[in-house]
Amino acid sequence: MDKTLIEYWINIIIIVPIIVSLIIISLRLSRKSIETLNIGSYTQVIERFNMTKDTTLYVIRTGKTGCVLVSSAHHTEVIKELSEEDVNEIINAKKEKRASISLSAVSEINFKEILNNNFKGKRKDGYNKRNFI
Known part of the structure; x- marks a missing residue:
């Protein structure tokens, strides 16, 4: 080689x-x-979503209440006021989504077994790959 x-x-x-x-x-x-x-901090940006190139949707928490607002290059407008329960629901949903995306499943993979099977030529059913060639 x-x-x-x-x-x-x-x-x-x-x-x-x-x-x-x-x-x-x-x-x-x-x-x-x-x-x-x-x-x-007293004010938190919980979520940010780009709708277009210049327009962004924000979910903002100020103290215990929050609001949803749309911001563009020339204008910012409050769409909806959020109660404390709504803000907590959004935060909990975001935490659940982050937890489901975590890389904990990668740690469960047995890399040693995979590498040994590939280098030795063993298949999952126990037969040797070289026996069939």
Whole structure:
């Protein structure tokens, strides 16, 4: 085999998982730091949704109440006032969505078993792949 091909495979096997893990760690740390900045403030932007290039929909919490407003480059308008229950319901739904997207399922995968089966040539039914060639 060519030396550059071996170096290429070593880079893929070693460096790519390191880069992916660093990306995951940085995303988790940045999310935690942003949440800690917003916790103590009186006004929080709970949700932000871009409707068009210039128009954005915001759900804002001020104290115990909140509001939904639309903002564009030249105009900002309050669409609806929200009660404390509505604001808490939106926050809880957002937390549930974030929890369902978490990467906890990745930790349940047995990578060692997958790698051993692929390198040894074993199939899930117990037969060896090389017996059929």
